Amino acid sequence: MSGKGEASPDGKLFLESVLSSVKRAFEIGGMSMDFYELLKVPKRIVTVSVPIKDRKGNIVIYTGFRVQHSDVLGPYKGGIRYHPKVNLDEVTALAMLMTYKCAALSLPFGGAKGGVACDPKTLTVEELERITRRYTHMISNVIGPFVDIPAPDVYTDARVMAWIMDTYSQLMGRQVPEVVTGKPVYLGGSEGREEATGFGAAVVTREACRLLGIPVKGARVAIQGFGNVGSYAALHLASQGAKIVAVSDSKGAIYSKDGLYIERLMSHKKSTGTVLGFPGATQISEHELLQLDVDILIPAAIEGVITKEVAERVKAKIITEGANGPTTSEGSLVLQERGVFVIPDILASAGGVTGSYFEWVQNLQREHWPREVVLNKIEEKMVKSFNDMTNEMKKLEVGPRDALMVLSVSRISTAIQSLGIWP
Numbered sequence: 001m002s003g004k005g006e007a008s009p010d011g012k013l014f015l016e017s018v019l020s021s022v023k024r025a026f027e028i029g030g031m032s033m034d035f036y037e038l039l040k041v042p043k044r045i046v047t048v049s050v051p052i053k054d055r056k057g058n059i060v061i062y063t064g065f066r067v068q069h070s071d072v073l074g075p076y077k078g079g080i081r082y083h084p085k086v087n088l089d090e091v092t093a094l095a096m097l098m099t100y101k102c103a104a105l106s107l108p109f110g111g112a113k114g115g116v117a118c119d120p121k122t123l124t125v126e127e128l129e130r131i132t133r134r135y136t137h138m139i140s141n142v143i144g145p146f147v148d149i150p151a152p153d154v155y156t157d158a159r160v161m162a163w164i165m166d167t168y169s170q171l172m173g174r175q176v177p178e179v180v181t182g183k184p185v186y187l188g189g190s191e192g193r194e195e196a197t198g199f200g201a202a203v204v205t206r207e208a209c210r211l212l213g214i215p216v217k218g219a220r221v222a223i224q225g226f227g228n229v230g231s232y233a234a235l236h237l238a239s240q241g242a243k244i245v246a247v248s249d250s251k252g253a254i255y256s257k258d259g260l261y262i263e264r265l266m267s268h269k270k271s272t273g274t275v276l277g278f279p280g281a282t283q284i285s286e287h288e289l290l291q292l293d294v295d296i297l298i299p300a301a302i303e304g305v306i307t308k309e310v311a312e313r314v315k316a317k318i319i320t321e322g323a324n325g326p327t328t329s330e331g332s333l334v335l336q337e338r339g340v341f342v343i344p345d346i347l348a349s350a351g352g353v354t355g356s357y358f359e360w361v362q363n364l365q366r367e368h369w370p371r372e373v374v375l376n377k378i379e380e381k382m383v384k385s386f387n388d389m390t391n392e393m394k395k396l397e398v399g400p401r402d403a404l405m406v407l408s409v410s411r412i413s414t415a416i417q418s419l420g421i422w423p
Contacts (some may be wrong), residue, residue, distance in 0.1 A: 011089030014303050017329045018093045022100070025405035028398060035413045038421075039099075042092055044068040048138035050116060052130040064135045066114040068148060069095040072415040073103060075146050076112035077353060079153025079182075080160070082131075086115035097324055098353070101346040103408040105385050107357050112148050114139070120155045132160050136167040143168065145178040145364070151356050152182040158194075162187055178363035181356035190359035191371035196378055198232025198300075200351015201322045203382045204343050205237060205296060208318045211390060212341060217241030220294040222316070224248050224286065225301030226275050229322045229349065231266050233298055238262045246289045247275055248301070253289045254281035291315060299326035306331040314340060321345035336399045344401045346408065347385055354378045 019040060026036045050062040065088055068076045078098040081091075091113045099111025116135055120128060142148060152161055161182045168179045177188035185191060192199070209216045219242045223230045226247045234244045243259035251274040254260070260281060268278050276283060290297065290305065291313045299305055300322030306314065311327070311334035319335065319342045321327060326345065327335065335342055358374055392403035 010304070011087045011091075011093065013328075014325055015089045015093040015096075017304075017325060018096050020329050021332075021401070021405055022096070022409060025402060025409045028396060028402055029406040029410055031410060031413050032417075035409075035416055038416065039070060039096075039409075039412065042067050042069040042095060043071065044142065045088070045092070046139055046142055047088070048135065050131055050134050050138060052127065052134055054127055055124055062116050062118045062131060062135075064114070064116040064138060065091045066139045066142060066148070067091045067095040067112060068142065069111040069113075070099045070412065071110035072412060072419060073099075073110055074108035075110065075144075076148035077102060077107075077109035077151070077356065078112035078114065078148075079151045080114040080116070080135075080156050080164075081154035082116050082118050082120045082128075082156055082160075083154050084117060084119040086117040091115050094324060097346060099412065100405060100408040101350050101353060103411045104346050104389075104404055105350050105354055105381055106411070107353065107381075109149075109353070109357065112150075113153075114150060115153075128160070129163055132163040133167045136164045137171070140168055140171050143179065145176060145360075149178070149356070149360060150180050151353070158182055158184045158189060161189075178360055181359040183359075188359075188363050190355060190362055190374055191369065192374040192378070193355045193359055194228065195232040195235075196355030196374075197229045197349055197352035198234075198322070199236050199375060200354060200378055200382050201229060201233040201298060201300070201320050201348050202236035202240075203351070203379050204348055204386050205233070205298070205318065205320045206240060207383060207386045208320070208341055208343055209296075212317065214295055214317060218243060219296055220245050220292075221296040221298065222246040222289050222292045222294045223298045223300060223322075224253075224289055224305065224326075225299065225323060226265075226269060227300070229352075230298065230300035231262070231269070233300060233320070233322055234260075234262045235266070237296075242296070245294060246284065246292055248286055248289050249275050250301075252276045253284045253286050254278055255284045255289070255292070256281045296320065298322050302326070304328050306335070308334050311335045311338070311340075314338075317341060319343065321348045324349060332401060336401075342400055343386075344404050347382070347389060347404055350385070351378055351382060354381050 095113035102109040183189035297316035303325040306327040308330035311331040
């Protein structure tokens with residue numbers, strides 16, 4: 001299942017952090033605060049009861065959410081996560097981030113997010129399917145290929161997306177592959193979709209190295225989180241000659257000063273379920289990984305790991321935020337003061353939604369593109385957005401996060417101004 005981090009332990013703080021970042025962008029950009037007030041609140045919040053019969057025949061009721069933040073730039077777009085700590089504040093914050101992420105990449109999408117508060121690790125495949133199909137049925141009137149297009153997220157995967165597509169298609173009476181992205185390739189999924197987020201993170205990391213005059217070849221990299229995002233970011237950076245010296249997963253962290261062989265490590269993780277015990281590597285703590293003397297740090301696990309205290313000890317020159325919201329507001333200010341170049345999450349982790357966009361386009365056109373075509377298109381989008389961000393940095397004389405958020409909110413504000421408030 002998807003390894004895009006874990007659920008936020010404190011959704012309220014996460015939401016406050018996102019709102020703080022957006023408000024700051026409005027102030028820096030000198031835009032109307034009326035639009036900020038409008039974007040503070042999602043356009044639609046759906047909370048549903050998801051009852052199923054468990055393996056023993058008992059009725060168990062789960063709670064599901066779908067938050068649709070803004071659709072001024074296009075249909076809502078955002079993942080669905082299954083996690084016991086899923087809550088409305090967290091889902092709302094993530095829906096907002098999707099709005100700004102799509103705007104930053106100039107994708108014709110708005111932002112949404114969904115989730116079901118359940119623990120997939122304790123559920124059978126049959127129970128997961130029942131939860132998915134029931135949840136899809138409950139939100140079927142607010143999703144659709146031109147309304148809201150879900151995707152995988154924490155602990156959901158291509159199989160879950162296939163169940164969503166099938167349930168929605170059965171309700172519509174026809175096959176509707178374009179209702180969801182992240183599907184299996186043989187059911188209309190896109191080549192390269194699985195690696196898209198990690199690939200995108202590697203692309204913008206390379207661009208940051210080029211900007212700062214740091215050769216990618218030989219650059220030392222530490223990656224927190226070796227799920228889908230972290231592993232593919234590692235693989236693509238290693239293919240360019242970078243030295244991945246440390247990685248971690250939910251069970252622990254490992255380090256090797258000579259670098260880790262990523263393809264073997266991916267196989268080791270697949271067979272053992274953890275990066276721990278990889279031959280030639282030493283076990284270290286998560287705190288040690290974040291503070292290693294490296295050129296590049298990629299937090300690709302949970303929200304809020306780079307706090308003020310951690311930011312004061314970070315030695316990396318570049319931080320690529322592969323996870324959603326890995327840096328707290330206080331941590332972000334410290335990193336900016338220290339001159340650390342941070343590639344914000346709404347760009348660094350945008351390879352996934354960009355890949356989803358191209359899957360959606362292929363489905364609408366009933367086409368199927370080769371992997372190289374998809375990855376080249378993702379790279380083109382990511383590089384352009386990185387350059388847009390650096391141009392905004394020079395223009396406003398601000399850091400990457402502020403520049404990118406100003407760029408995003410200005411695009412959304414311009415759209416709102418043009419569309420107007422109706423009725």
